[in-house]
Amino acid sequence: MTPYEKAFRGKNVLITGGLGFIGSNLSIRLVDVGANVLLVDSLIPEYGGHLFNIENIKNKVRVNISDVRDEHSMRYLVQGQDYLFNLAGQTSHLDSMEDPYTDLEINAKAQLYILEACRRYNPSIKLVFASTRQIYGKPEYLPVDEKHPLRPVDVNGINKMAGERYHLLYNDVYGIRSCVLRLTNTYGPRMRVKDARQTFLGIWIRLLVEGKPFEVWEGDQLRDFTYVDDVVDALMMTATSPDADGQIFNLGGEASIRLKDLAALLVELNGGGHYQVRSFPPERKRIDIGDYYADFGQIRSVLGWHPKVSLRQGLAQTLSFYREHLEHYQ
Amino acid sequence: MTPYEKAFRGKNVLITGGLGFIGSNLSIRLVDVGANVLLVDSLIPEYGGHLFNIENIKNKVRVNISDVRDEHSMRYLVQGQDYLFNLAGQTSHLDSMEDPYTDLEINAKAQLYILEACRRYNPSIKLVFASTRQIYGKPEYLPVDEKHPLRPVDVNGINKMAGERYHLLYNDVYGIRSCVLRLTNTYGPRMRVKDARQTFLGIWIRLLVEGKPFEVWEGDQLRDFTYVDDVVDALMMTATSPDADGQIFNLGGEASIRLKDLAALLVELNGGGHYQVRSFPPERKRIDIGDYYADFGQIRSVLGWHPKVSLRQGLAQTLSFYREHLEHYQ
Numbered sequence: 137m138t139p140y141e142k143a144f145r146g147k148n149v150l151i152t153g154g155l156g157f158i159g160s161n162l163s164i165r166l167v168d169v170g171a172n173v174l175l176v177d178s179l180i181p182e183y184g185g186h187l188f189n190i191e192n193i194k195n196k197v198r199v200n201i202s203d204v205r206d207e208h209s210m211r212y213l214v215q216g217q218d219y220l221f222n223l224a225g226q227t228s229h230l231d232s233m234e235d236p237y238t239d240l241e242i243n244a245k246a247q248l249y250i251l252e253a254c255r256r257y258n259p260s261i262k263l264v265f266a267s268t269r270q271i272y273g274k275p276e277y278l279p280v281d282e283k284h285p286l287r288p289v290d291v292n293g294i295n296k297m298a299g300e301r302y303h304l305l306y307n308d309v310y311g312i313r314s315c316v317l318r319l320t321n322t323y324g325p326r327m328r329v330k331d332a333r334q335t336f337l338g339i340w341i342r343l344l345v346e347g348k349p350f351e352v353w354e355g356d357q358l359r360d361f362t363y364v365d366d367v368v369d370a371l372m373m374t375a376t377s378p379d380a381d382g383q384i385f386n387l388g389g390e391a392s393i394r395l396k397d398l399a400a401l402l403v404e405l406n407g408g409g410h411y412q413v414r415s416f417p418p419e420r421k422r423i424d425i426g427d428y429y430a431d432f433g434q435i436r437s438v439l440g441w442h443p444k445v446s447l448r449q450g451l452a453q454t455l456s457f458y459r460e461h462l463e464h465y466q
Numbered sequence: 467m468t469p470y471e472k473a474f475r476g477k478n479v480l481i482t483g484g485l486g487f488i489g490s491n492l493s494i495r496l497v498d499v500g501a502n503v504l505l506v507d508s509l510i511p512e513y514g515g516h517l518f519n520i521e522n523i524k525n526k527v528r529v530n531i532s533d534v535r536d537e538h539s540m541r542y543l544v545q546g547q548d549y550l551f552n553l554a555g556q557t558s559h560l561d562s563m564e565d566p567y568t569d570l571e572i573n574a575k576a577q578l579y580i581l582e583a584c585r586r587y588n589p590s591i592k593l594v595f596a597s598t599r600q601i602y603g604k605p606e607y608l609p610v611d612e613k614h615p616l617r618p619v620d621v622n623g624i625n626k627m628a629g630e631r632y633h634l635l636y637n638d639v640y641g642i643r644s645c646v647l648r649l650t651n652t653y654g655p656r657m658r659v660k661d662a663r664q665t666f667l668g669i670w671i672r673l674l675v676e677g678k679p680f681e682v683w684e685g686d687q688l689r690d691f692t693y694v695d696d697v698v699d700a701l702m703m704t705a706t707s708p709d710a711d712g713q714i715f716n717l718g719g720e721a722s723i724r725l726k727d728l729a730a731l732l733v734e735l736n737g738g739g740h741y742q743v744r745s746f747p748p749e750r751k752r753i754d755i756g757d758y759y760a761d762f763g764q765i766r767s768v769l770g771w772h773p774k775v776s777l778r779q780g781l782a783q784t785l786s787f788y789r790e791h792l793e794h795y796q
Contacts, residue, residue: 233639236578236632244574244628248566248621286616287631289638291578294631298574301617301624302566308619309563 137169140369143376145170150217152176152204152250153224154197156184157327157334158266158319161364162221162371167196176213176224178203183226184334188464189326204246211253214261219375222250222303223266225296228333230420232292243295244302251306251314263314264375267300268293269386269428271318278358279392279431282318282384289425300384307382315380317370319387320430324364324450325457329465337361337398340411342465344402345458349410353420355396358427360389363450366443373439380439388430390443398447405452467499470699473706475500480547482506482534482580483554484527486514487657487664488596488649491694492551492701497526506543506554508533513556514664518794519656534576541583544591549705552580552633553596555626558663560749562622573625574632581636581644593644594705597630598623599716599758601648608688609722609761612648612714619755630714637712645710647700649717650760654694654780655787659795667691667728670741672795674732675788679740683750685726688757690719693780696773703769710769718760720773728777735782 149166153159154175163173175197177185190197202209204224214220225243226232232239247265254261271294272280273287288294303314321335328334329342336353343350370387374380393401396413403409416424435441445453458465479496483489484505493503505527507515520527532539534554544550555573556562562569577595584591601624602610603617618624633644651665658664659672666683673680700717704710723731726743733739746754765771775783788795 236582237575240575240578245567245570248570252566283615285613288635291632291635294628294635297631298624298628301627302621305618305621305624 140373140376141169144372146172147218148172148174148216149219149221150174150176150213151221151223153185155179155186155189155199156223157189158322158364158367159221159223160189160326161324162368163190163197164193165368165372167193173197174213174217175199176202176204178224182228182231182333184328186326186465188461204250205241207249210249211257214250214253214258217258217261220250220254220261220263221371221375222247222263225266226292229270229290229292231333232290232295236291239291239295243292244298247299247302251302251312254312255306255310259310259312261312262375263303263312264371265300265303265314265316267316267318268296269318269320269430271297271300274425275428278427279388279429280386281431282386282434304382304384313381315374315382316384317374317387318384319362319367320389320428321359321361322364322367323361324454327364327454329458340399340402341454341458342462344406344409345455345462349412350399352395352399352411352413353416355394355399355413357395358392358429359395359398360392360429361447361450362387362389362443363445366445370435370441373441377439383438385435385438386430386432387435388432388443390446392429393447401448402451402455405448406455470702470706471499474702476502477548478502478504478546479549479551480504480506480543481551481553483515485509485516485519485529486553487519488652488694488697489551489553490519490656491654492698493520493527494523495698495702497523503527504543504547505529506532506534508554512558512561512663514658516656516795518791534580535571537579540579541587544580544583544588547588547591550580550584550591550593551701551705552577552593555596556622559600559620559622561663562620562625566621569621569625573622574628577629577632581632581642584642585636585640589640589642591642592705593633593642594701595630595633595644595646597646597648598626599648599650599760601627601630604755605758608757609718609759610716611761612716612764634712634714643711645704645712646714647704647717648714649692649697650719650758651689651691652694652697653691654784657694657784659788670729670732671784671788672792674736674739675785675792679742682725682729682741682743683746685724685729685743687725688722688759689725689728690722690759691777691780692717692719692773693775696775699774700765700771703771707769713768715765715768716760716762717765718762718773720776722759723777731778732781735778736785
């Protein structure tokens with residue numbers, strides 16, 4: 137067991153969005169290393185929460201169904217916690233454009249509820265906030281480091297930007313220790329595959345496992361991908377390191393890949409499958425960011441994090457998971 | 467009359483925060499050049515709106531008392547307007563820390579109401595949004611240009627950052643023409659002098675005119691100041707120039723000045739007065755940004771704007787206004 141895993145033994149850990157993709161993978165690891173885990177999730181059908189995600193640990197964690205927009209429940213739930221992994225969020229770019237208010241309530245206002253609750257009732261808690269590469273907008277240079285200007289191309293990116301700034305502000309002004317991780321495309325078992333609300337890759341995997349063709353839009357865009365176990369490492373390392381307090385860190389992948397090459401790799405790993413390369417639908421084109429891949433040198437140098445799972449290995453494990461469990465995710 | 471003034475003749479202009487400091491000065495100019503002016507203001511006592519501000523033009527403008535958080539009234543009011551100067555906002559840094567939710571509702575959520583109303587009911591409107599230097603946080607270099615990283619030191623700065631980004635997003639994605647001005651310390655007749663909610667300078671001026679001593683905190687900080695007539699020029703120039711669409715421009719002053727020198731200049735112009743230099747109260751020290759002055763080269767090169775009123779002249783006019791009208795502003 138690594139030092140950052142040992143640090144969680146016997147600790148009280150709250151995870152918002154705990155039944156979601158990343159939250160559930162994190163909770164499985166935390167249970168394994170001996171933490172007392174409390175999961176908060178709204179189980180809104182369009183979001184990532186899913187009870188099957190914690191099927192293997194359901195008797196070893198506590199689950200509290202509530203919404204981060206419920207100021208009163210958050211006020212109670214943060215009390216007595218050593219760590220808070222703040223992963224709940226609205227993640228769909230298109231949903232944020234169609235209903236900007238709901239996105240604002242979840243990604244900005246509810247973050248203030250959580251931080252105010254910590255400030256008043258548990259100021260010694262340590263928070264890690266899951267932000268997104270989406271806030272950079274269309275890259276001005278590659279790879280994108282943390283100093284890259286922020287010019288979000290959707291309402292979601294703007295509200296996530298506010299959400300991460302609140303965390304840094306409460307760190308700086310009130311000493312509520314917080315760290316921000318800017319995630320790129322995260323993939324792995326328990327990712328949402330029902331639709332493209334979290335990432336297009338989810339729907340590709342589902343259709344592939346179902347034996348149906350999937351669509352690749354354009355295909356020449358470069359993207360980077362982080363396997364969920366590597367994200368879990370980063371979350372636990374930042375939570376337990378004082379060097380991370382008040383910091384922003386990009387996550388990234390070992391190498392960037394063009395989407396058409398990703399599609400081909402998936403088909404190869406699946407032992408067959410079909411896809412069509414198509415041009416962007418107009419509502420998607422408007423918010424396309426072109427190529428993106430992150431410079432994660434900062435978290436590598438400060439905390440020693442780097443992605444350990446290759447894309448080939450991670451995708452194979454993901455396909456294997458959905459071949460076995462797809463019925464629960466449709 | 468300048469070309470940008472002529473452009474407003476016979477045009478319909480909506481000003482949110484229209485009874486406030488900048489809104490009222492803008493409306494006086496707009497009436498003068500022949501625009502049809504509609505002012506929206508909530509008249510919340512802690513904010514800048516004040517009916518005496520439009521005493522001289524009260525029969526030449528329409529006034530609609532409502533709050534930008536009133537989604538329904540905004541939906542109606544934007545219709546038929548050629549220009550919208552979006553000046554309403556919560557401006558107090560300390561209030562934003564004590565009640566972050568109200569600041570969020572006004573400076574972020576209500577901005578979405580306004581933009582959605584424009585998108586649905588008047589997509590050919592042109593907007594100018596009043597943002598603030600506060601979003602830069604503590605300067606990393608001086609003078610601060612528009613590329614300076616954004617690291618707000620209070621909730622107000624974070625929400626204003628979201629508010630300006632919404633405007634740019636609606637410009638880029640939906641073609642709702644918008645421009646953002648980042649104001650520094652604006653001063654002049656009709657500024658709030660009752661307390662320090664807009665700027666410390668307001669309360670200095672009131673106490674000086676009342677013959678009472680005022681307090682200077684620290685005193686060595688460099689700041690820049692823009693006289694309100696120069697801000698009105700910038701608002702009208704950006705509104706009428708297609709080159710400003712989707713742009714962010716800093717405003718600034720002719721020169722920066724240390725606060726203790728500003729205090730001495732005020733006393734000189736007033737022909738007497740007293741002040742004490744004191745150290746920061748702790749709650750203020752936490753969010754102090756040190757020296758700040760803006761690089762306004764961008765709006766100078768794109769639109770030809772530059773400050774025309776010297777600090778000496780502007781302060782003299784401001785003192786003169788409050789010597790005559792202080793009874794209305796106490």
